[in-house]
Amino acid sequence: MEFLTRFVDELRQVGIPVSMVEAIDAAQALEHVDVASRSMVKTALGATLVKSARNLPAFETAFEAYFSLLGPTPGSAEAAERLRSDLAAIGEGAGVGGAADLDALVEALFRALRDGDQGLAGAVSRQAVSRLAGIEPGRPVGGAYYLYRVLRSIDLAALEERLVGELAPGPGEFEHRLAQDEAQRRIEEFREAVRAEIHRRLVADRGPEAVARTMRRPLVEDLDLVSATRDDLAAIEALVHPLTRKLATRLARRRRLGRIGRLDVRRTVRRSLSTGGVPVDPRFRRPRSGRPDIVILADISGSVATFARFTMQVVFAMSAQFRRVRSFAFIDTIDEVTDFFGAGADFAEAMRRIGSEAGVVWLDGHSDYGNAFLTFRERFAESISPKTTVIVTGDARTNYHSPNVAALGDIAAGARALYWLNPEARRYWDTGDSVMGAYAAVCDEVHEVRNLRQLAGFVEQVALPVSRPVRRLG
Amino acid sequence: MPPHLPFSDPAAVASALAGEGYLADDRIAQVVFLSARLDKPVLAEGPAGVGKTELAKAVAAALGRPLVRLQCYEGLDESKALYEWNYRKQLLRLQADQGREWAEVEADIFTEDFLLTRPLLEAIRSPEPVVLLIDEVDRLEVETEALLLEVLSDFQVSIPELGTIRAATTPFVVLTSNNTRELSEALKRRCLFLHIGYPSIERERDILLARVPGLQPALADRVARLVATIRGKAVRKPPSVSESIDWVRTLVALGIGDPDRASVEQTLHVLLKHQSDIDRVARELASSGG
DSSP: OHHHHHHHHHHHHHTOOOOHHHHHHHHHHHHTSOTTOHHHHHHHHHHHHOOOGGGHHHHHHHHHHHHTTOSOOTTSHHHHHHHHHHHHHHHHHHTOOSSOOHHHHHHHHHHHHHHTOHHHHHHHHHHHIIIIIOOOTTOOOOHHHHHHHHHHHSOHHHHHHHHHHHHOOSSSHHHHHHHHHHHHHHHHHHHHHHHHHHHHHHHHHHOHHHHHHHHOOOOGGGSOSSSOOHHHHHHHHHHHHHHHHHHHHHHHHHHHHTTOOSBOHHHHHHHHGGGTTOOOSOOBOOOOOOOOEEEEEEEOSGGGHHHHHHHHHHHHHTGGGSSEEEEEEESSSEEEOGGGGOTTOOHHHHHHHHHHHSOOOSSSSSOOHHHHHHHHHHHSGGGOOTTEEEEEESOOBOTTSOOOHHHHHHHHHHSSEEEEEEOSOGGGTTSTTBOHHHHHTTSSEEEEOOSHHHHHHHHHHHHOGGGOOOOOOO | OOTTOOOSSHHHHHHHHHHTTOOOOHHHHHHHHHHHHHTOOEEEEOSTTSSHHHHHHHHHHHHTOOEEEEEOOTTOOHHHHTEEEOHHHHHHHHHHTTTSOHHHHHHHHSSGGGEEEOHHHHHHHOSSOOEEEEEOGGGSOHHHHHHHHHHHHHSEEEETTTEEEEOSSOOEEEEEEOOSSOOOHHHHHTSEEEEOOOOOHHHHHHHHHHHSTTOOHHHHHHHHHHHHHHHHSOOSSOOOHHHHHHHHHHHHHTTOSSOOHHHHHHHHHHHOOOHHHHHHHHHHHHOOOO
16 A cells, blocks of 8 residues: 555656546555456556556656566566476477577567567567666666666567568568568567666666656656657647647637626616616626737757747647737748648648748758748748737747847747747756747847647737736837 | 445446447446546547447447437537427417416416426436437537536436426436537536547457458558558548448458558548548558658
């Protein structure tokens, strides 16, 4: 029971919200299951504690750390028995018998992968970790280091080649292609098995808390948008839509609740005449529509393209919350790209078309904020009105071109508000060619927005009329 | 076996569901088992066409219980989900009863005779236990979600004129969601969460074999692997299980026993529903490079 509360603590540490009720549910669920079955325990805890698919990877990681010891304990008779049978399985087919060397191990692995033999693959992964990882007790190293050491010794690329050769039933390109996918899939499974085995040993050595800490990965909404890997991006992508819908519903409701405006004295008095001057039926002014116009100026040069993309995606997904959204993209000059995001447009496709069809490059394809703002002021000044909220996204790295702060200042002066979203960590601002500080002087607010959570928070703030900043004079 | 404990262990769940033609993996069977034990609703979430709704139907069939289904949509309100007073009948009654005391009439027209039960109330009032399926709960507005809370946690419905109606028997509740938006914490807290993703290659093969009569195991295996490969690509709408079943039926109908590149390309439109996806997959299958 105490173990369960420690596990729940770990989940909360990672950022998965677990309520008291859910923890109690988990405890009750455990009473109904066979606690010796790892998969059953995992399901029981997963179903009661984690209520969102995007939190599942984090749960799996934590579970691996805390519950990986539910196997034979090292040093027990059971473990010794397993070692013997593992060795037998590996040695037998390779014709070595007893102590298998590295070649025999690779050979056994090849057979296991070819025949899809789970048992043998498990034996190989355990042996591989014992021999190749060289785990040193007490060393505070993450699992990735040991994984690297194991896989370095086994030439997986060559193994994949051989697998493809064996798996492809006929010649033909198509057959080859299918075999390739299949081989990759099986090798990925093996890699996973090795990783799990390493974690098991690390936990046995250092205890679950320490291992869980080194394995912790941020939740999707906390992932850094600029340095995200391809898998991360896919995860973020999948989250954008549900997140914006949730946000949009919340905004719509708040707006509905805030429908009633100030008392309209004139109309109330006139109404009261029919009741002898008693104001039984108060009248209210209709509040002015709080939905702002949005103009986005996005730097889409290589360094910050992903960030610009998510910003646009969130704003467009929520365009119902705004009166009108126009977007402009720039690298060293600027062009309007609103039409690329028509109804039902595929976002990745739109970004590709912007790259090839819109005129965003003028000279060399390096960001030039100064020229972009100048061009915007000349060509698109009509898009700015006192009702417009301008959002600039970019890292403010000008490649040492002139920043033209005055041009941005003019844009800001014509608009209701100008926000700058910078995907770089605040401590890097104004280092090197970043001129964030200079631009900040003419912006209403500058935000550091490095992940989806901050982005959603910002969009909510812009869309809500209550937090509307008053445009300063001058 | 006592009636309130329908399954002895997860394996029993799996075999009972398999008897109804639903192949559950370990996790699905385990969650259904837990749900039956803890009397908590199952919230099944996952992409479209992986058998979330089928799961509820199979559970109902396996338990031999009737299935009560509430299909959610935007704009669903309590008169469609819970109950409604039968106004016409009440009016008729009032006209027939002219001259009686109001208090008497009032006590008369707000009785169960004038109540139209909707799925949620029906599931609760049923004398025999039922399986309640609340389908596509993510289509509800956030406000309407609250309607479900009382039913889900306490298995009761409060009707101001009648008082609280408690469940005579505990229904087995399955909610499904395609995750187009995040459900409220309050709803999620009351449920056991079950993420149903695309099946493993082996399970998909077995599903295909179970669903398509006369299918050669070799073809089923081939298709399952191909579909898994296509899902791994960056397509807008990955093929669902129901689409891969359709595809196998197409292949069987065309008499293609061992699909090669040409026949796959010709039938891709059954599997993929966007032209850009079809083009992309055809292109990638053609190129043999990684």
